[in-house]
Amino acid sequence: xxxxxFVATTALLLPLAGCGVYGLPNGATQQAxxxxxxxxxxxxxxxxxxxxxxxxxxxxxxxxxxxxxAYPPQFNRNNRWEIAYxxxxxxxxxxxxxxxxxxxxxxxxxxxxxxxxxxxxxxxxSWRFHYHNTNIDVVGTPQSPPQLVLPVDETTxxxxxxxxxxxxFWIPAFLFKRxxxxxxxxxxxLQPTRLGVYRGVCAEFCGLDHALMSFTVxxxxxxxxxxxxxxxxxxxxxxxxxxxx
Amino acid sequence: MTxxxxxxxxxxxxxxxxxxxxxxxxxxxxxxGILYMCTSIFYFLVAGLLAMTIRAQLIQPNMTLLGPHxxxxxxxxxxxxxxxxxxxxxxxxLANFLIPLQIGAPDMAFPRLNAFAYWIFFFGGLxxxxxxxxxxxxxxxxxxxxxxxxxxxxxxxxxQDLWIVGLLMTSxxxxxxxxxxxxxxxxxxxxxxxxxxxxxxxxxxxxxxxxILLAFPSLAAVLALLFIDRNFGGQFFDAGAxxxxxxxxxxxxxFGHHEVYIMILPYFGVITEIIPVFSRxxxxxxxxxxxxxxxxxxxxxxxxAHHMFTTGAVANLFFSGVSFLIAVPxxxxxxxxxxxxxxxxxxxxxxxxxxxxxxxxxLIGGITGVMIASPPLxxxxxxxxxxxxxxxxxxxxxxxxxxxxxxxxxFPKIFGVQLSERLGKWCFGLLxxxxxxxxxxxHILGMxxxxxxxxxxxxLQGWGELNFxxxxxxxxxxxxxxxxxxxxxxxxxxxxGVADDPxxxxxxxxxxxxxxxxxxxxSLPPIRSERPVFDAKHPELARRTGK
Amino acid sequence: xxxxxxxxxxxxxxxxxxxxxxWFSSRDYDGTxxxxxxxxxxxxxxxxxxxxxxxxQLVGDRKDASNADVKGERLGVFTVAxxxxxxxxxxxxxxxxxxxxxxxxxxxxxxxLGFGLFQLVRESR
Numbered sequence: 001x002x003x004x005x006f007v008a009t010t011a012l013l014l015p016l017a018g019c020g021v022y023g024l025p026n027g028a029t030q031q032a033x034x035x036x037x038x039x040x041x042x043x044x045x046x047x048x049x050x051x052x053x054x055x056x057x058x059x060x061x062x063x064x065x066x067x068x069x070a071y072p073p074q075f076n077r078n079n080r081w082e083i084a085y086x087x088x089x090x091x092x093x094x095x096x097x098x099x100x101x102x103x104x105x106x107x108x109x110x111x112x113x114x115x116x117x118x119x120x121x122x123x124x125x126s127w128r129f130h131y132h133n134t135n136i137d138v139v140g141t142p143q144s145p146p147q148l149v150l151p152v153d154e155t156t157x158x159x160x161x162x163x164x165x166x167x168x169f170w171i172p173a174f175l176f177k178r179x180x181x182x183x184x185x186x187x188x189x190l191q192p193t194r195l196g197v198y199r200g201v202c203a204e205f206c207g208l209d210h211a212l213m214s215f216t217v218x219x220x221x222x223x224x225x226x227x228x229x230x231x232x233x234x235x236x237x238x239x240x241x242x243x244x245x
Numbered sequence: 246m247t248x249x250x251x252x253x254x255x256x257x258x259x260x261x262x263x264x265x266x267x268x269x270x271x272x273x274x275x276x277x278g279i280l281y282m283c284t285s286i287f288y289f290l291v292a293g294l295l296a297m298t299i300r301a302q303l304i305q306p307n308m309t310l311l312g313p314h315x316x317x318x319x320x321x322x323x324x325x326x327x328x329x330x331x332x333x334x335x336x337x338x339l340a341n342f343l344i345p346l347q348i349g350a351p352d353m354a355f356p357r358l359n360a361f362a363y364w365i366f367f368f369g370g371l372x373x374x375x376x377x378x379x380x381x382x383x384x385x386x387x388x389x390x391x392x393x394x395x396x397x398x399x400x401x402x403x404x405q406d407l408w409i410v411g412l413l414m415t416s417x418x419x420x421x422x423x424x425x426x427x428x429x430x431x432x433x434x435x436x437x438x439x440x441x442x443x444x445x446x447x448x449x450x451x452x453x454x455x456x457i458l459l460a461f462p463s464l465a466a467v468l469a470l471l472f473i474d475r476n477f478g479g480q481f482f483d484a485g486a487x488x489x490x491x492x493x494x495x496x497x498x499x500f501g502h503h504e505v506y507i508m509i510l511p512y513f514g515v516i517t518e519i520i521p522v523f524s525r526x527x528x529x530x531x532x533x534x535x536x537x538x539x540x541x542x543x544x545x546x547x548x549x550a551h552h553m554f555t556t557g558a559v560a561n562l563f564f565s566g567v568s569f570l571i572a573v574p575x576x577x578x579x580x581x582x583x584x585x586x587x588x589x590x591x592x593x594x595x596x597x598x599x600x601x602x603x604x605x606x607x608l609i610g611g612i613t614g615v616m617i618a619s620p621p622l623x624x625x626x627x628x629x630x631x632x633x634x635x636x637x638x639x640x641x642x643x644x645x646x647x648x649x650x651x652x653x654x655x656f657p658k659i660f661g662v663q664l665s666e667r668l669g670k671w672c673f674g675l676l677x678x679x680x681x682x683x684x685x686x687x688h689i690l691g692m693x694x695x696x697x698x699x700x701x702x703x704x705l706q707g708w709g710e711l712n713f714x715x716x717x718x719x720x721x722x723x724x725x726x727x728x729x730x731x732x733x734x735x736x737x738x739x740x741x742g743v744a745d746d747p748x749x750x751x752x753x754x755x756x757x758x759x760x761x762x763x764x765x766x767x768s769l770p771p772i773r774s775e776r777p778v779f780d781a782k783h784p785e786l787a788r789r790t791g792k
Numbered sequence: 793x794x795x796x797x798x799x800x801x802x803x804x805x806x807x808x809x810x811x812x813x814x815w816f817s818s819r820d821y822d823g824t825x826x827x828x829x830x831x832x833x834x835x836x837x838x839x840x841x842x843x844x845x846x847x848x849q850l851v852g853d854r855k856d857a858s859n860a861d862v863k864g865e866r867l868g869v870f871t872v873a874x875x876x877x878x879x880x881x882x883x884x885x886x887x888x889x890x891x892x893x894x895x896x897x898x899x900x901x902x903x904x905l906g907f908g909l910f911q912l913v914r915e916s917r
Contacts, residue, residue: 002704004498024692025248025347025693032666035621035622035625037275037620037775038621038622039616039622039625040540042442042615042616042619042622042775043616046613046616048436050608050609050612050685053579053583054605054608055421057586057601057604057605057608058582060524060586060587060588060589060591061586061591061593061601061775063591064524064586064588064589064590064591065585065590065593066525066590066592067590068590070590071525071526071590071783071786072526072588072589072590073526073588074786074788075526075588076525076526076527076528076530076531076584076585077529077530077531077532078529078530078584082530082577083582085576085577085580086573086576088572089573090574091570092613093570093572093573094569096569096615096619097565097569098560098620099565099619100565100619100620102567103621104561104562104565104619104621107620107621107624108323108687116249118356118532122375124399146529150740157462158641164390164393164399165393165394165399166391166393166394166490167617168555168627168628170692170694170696172625172626172694174334174692175624175625177554177555177624177625177627177628178557178623178624179556179557180391181484181490181491181556181558182485183482183484183485183488183489183490184484184490184491184556184557184558186556187557188557188558191648199705201626202696203628203629203697204391204628205316205317205387205391205628205694205697205698206394207384207394207399208314208317209312209313210313210698210699211313211339211699211700211701211702212543212701221328223600242487267873269875269878270873270875270877270878271872272870272871272872272873272877273873274871282795343913348852350884351868352871356870356871356872357871357874357876357877357912357916358877360874360877360878361877361878361880361881362879363881364877364882365881365884365888367881368882368885369886370880370886371885371886372831372885372889375889379893381881389840403893404893405853406892407892407893410888410889410890412886413888414885414888417884427796431796431848432852433852433868434850434852434853435851435852435853435859435864436852436854436857436858436859436861437852437854437855437856437857437858437878438852439795439852439853439854439855440796440853441795442855451799455799455803457835458831458833459830463826472891473894476891476892491822492822495822495823495826499823499826523821539799539802539803542803543802543803543806543887546806546807546810546811546827546830547813547814547827549823550823557819559818560814560818560820562811562817563814563817563818567810582912624872734893762810763872769859771858772858773855773858786907
């Protein structure tokens, strides 16, 4: 049991120290903090259940192997145990659901007044980013993936759709994806918390070059972002300033 | 038509027919069951080879063994063959063989319908695979074939149409078989075999049949709509013309999530047959276990859109809540198996090893399943290798391990030939190690950001190493499958005879000869509990149960 | 049979309940209609079983019955072999493939399917 507690505590503390757990990337947005906590809670609960049940499955194989031809006591049906092994898992999933209920609301919350709004359109096989109230319109190709520039610590609204088949807009570092479906406009907010360049991909199979349908996300300071907007989205400004990222 | 009039107790005729014509025209449930199982093992081997090529392509970054279109065809055929032509039909075949035997009936209620169901499944499988011969190749849109990707403007090849009609045939086959199972178990039980004395495998098949009846019409509907869209100018899923791509997802997953339980409940039944025999104890909580199967079947009505959390078009919390609840009846099954083994007298034969392997693998798949039932967590995991790992732990580590367990358990009954315990244990060891090597690392790959269905990936940190491990695991699994084939071939050649009841079984199939005669039984023991054969052989330990 | 009837009745009731809960938690037409249709189908099967119940007296439902009770009684007539199931399935396959790629094949398939079904009906007379 001490080992389990050690692993569980470490797993709970790791995200606080800002490191990844179980290979999970650091959440680089405000929303991702909540989703990261969700991962940690569920993984830890799962780990405890797994260790317990592995022990319960393996133990009889060691303790009660056949030693003679005599049959063991033919007992079965025990109401007390049956109620226990129905009730306890039920309480556990109710707890996990309550947790989900709480953080689903936080993750999907949409502010009334985002600082910026970007129209994202998925198509076979790249992305188009259009910044509202500007002329900035970035269209990528599989060979030269487009770049989405986001300001740090500000809320950016993404309006997501597709112009042909289903795609999914996924930034692993943000622990978040949403489907791009023709005829449907999906909205969500991103508030990055760390400067950096992140990888984004299409997660829904969409045909031949699905594997190459990537993009990059560049999170820059607010000043840089304002300058970038004023210069009509010229990335020259950023590559000069943001080489250190 | 050749018919036989059956009086009770049924006469065991020596009228055994051989030859190709006999197999083609037979309506004997045992022949049809064997045909189903052999066909599904064949497709399992084909789909396994396809999986090997997938793993070979992904062994390191930027491989060019396969082109993008070939890769898409291969993973589409792999998924379709494993799900529709292997895991489901094996269960239908096993049930075809076992249900009349387990309930003490001479045959299925509708023998000719049964033969029709098998043959339309057989032709359906061939039709799906015939796509590789036509211009444009086989279907290449994944086993889900989401519209609009599968629409005529984007997937122009005839392979997609053949895939649709082939799948339609298998879904018709499933519906007919389900009707047959329900009728047979309701009406053709032997004297004293009340519903609450049915073996658990038969119970699980009743629940499965119920779900087939609910789910497969939805599949048939979505396939028909897609076919109309493609060939007759329909616009059901064309957003530009007022159609709705989300409707496809609704109809498909309404079928699709029932399908997940259709693929696992029969195998819960298999495991529940194996564990009491080799623990030499009765099942811990028979009634609870049966009710849990129906709880799963019932709740599975309300979970389909947990495949659609990221669409933003469904009530996530409703589907999340119902999905969580399914963990409870699944837990009941686990504790029942543990309770059955508890203080038993356990014999670790090959079928029992596969049952234990099933429990360990399925437990991991179940836990990751609860994780991704939480939408905020699914927002990261959906459509990634984490999901691939989850799904393969449930269907590969779960259902396929149970298939091997079932083969080792019932092979002596079906063919009257015993498989080798020594080779069986090698097969289990290689499969268990290979399986976990292949799929465990996929959890990590998914969390690191690898999406599913990509034919190539860039040389990002750690991806190459983990994918290499997964590919090595696939070779170990292949070795395990070779040992299995070797075992079956050598045992069939040696033809070492076997007793009627080699394991000390509980249910009625162990009462009759191996293989069973034409009308299944020459006599029946009195049926006073869910394990009549055990009661008859150990009257001092017998107990009377069942309503 | 009573157990079987309960099975369908409780599934139908559960289907109705879940359809209502789904409607009030999502206001989504697609899903609610799917659930509603499904519950109706179950209720249809359940109602048939109420009708069939009156006539059925199954020896399999009597918990003290044994083989001696039905000695010599006719259990039923079972088909052992027929070529027409295979032929009908082959015809259905041709019909569907024909629809997909080659209409003439579809007509031929329809004829084969019709012939197979006709033979199946004829031989059960």
